[in-house]
């Protein structure tokens with residue numbers, strides 16, 4: 300609005316009445332107006348309106364502006380130009396986390412393995428990788444500038460020592476593939492972690508679940524570990540639901556019920572927020 304129009308009693312009284320009904324008013328900003336007059340009447344910049352709305356709409360403002368790194372999906376380790384070693388991870392949990400953190404106002408970078416269905420929120424910055432080695436490079440580079448990192452990817456633990464240039468031909472006898480360990484990305488981040496960063500890992504276990512998950516939390520210097528048990532129905536790969544237990548540094552294990560991955564992502568975000576206040 301122009302200055303006179305905005306300052307007119309019909310406008311100010313209407314605005315006061317809207318506020319009295321419980322509405323909130325965003326702006327205006329002061330500055331040069333279309334008529335050449337200077338004063339109140341300018342629309343706020345779109346990003347100012349956005350950040351006002353994110354704060355107003357979300358009851359938990361703790362994640363606004365936090366830099367969050369999330370890994371998702373499988374990796375592929377090439378054997379030859381047409382074959383690879385991989386796993387059944389869909390990346391759905393990591394993508395649900397990325398969507399949840401972005402919704403809460405965080406600045407999210409998603410490092411996604413092959414086949415991961417991209418997040419709908421265009422504000423999420425996606426780095427696509429294929430191999431464990433590529434995921435390592437992207438995650439380590441991003442981690443340096445992150446407040447929170449959540450490694451939900453199912454990274455290959457081994458990769459072929461040599462990748463054949465040509466397609467390997469079928470032989471009549473047994474074939475042995477020689478594998479070497481990949482770098483444990485999460486453990487590497489645990490070594491780099493500063494006291495202001497929060498590092499969260501996942502542990503997919505089939506047996507001795509709590510003990511194994513605590514072992515990972517300690518070995519990899521994590522703040523939280525999210526345990527999935529393959530024994531729980533609805534918690535496996537490619538499912539839209541998950542059943543988790545979150546374990547903290549004091550070895551407190553909190554089990555959650557079977558929920559959609561979106562709800563699980565919200566539970567994980569809430570738990571991470573509780574780490575900030577400690």
Ligand code: CTP
Nearest residue numbers: 450451452454481482483484485500501502503
């Ligand atoms: N992870 C990683 N880099 C690897 C292997 C695992 O960053 N090379 C991360 C995963 O993203 C996950 C956590 O480590 O957050 C645990 O992964 P998991 O496969 O459950 O455990 P491992 O440490 O690989 O141990 P194991 O396979 O023996 O259970």
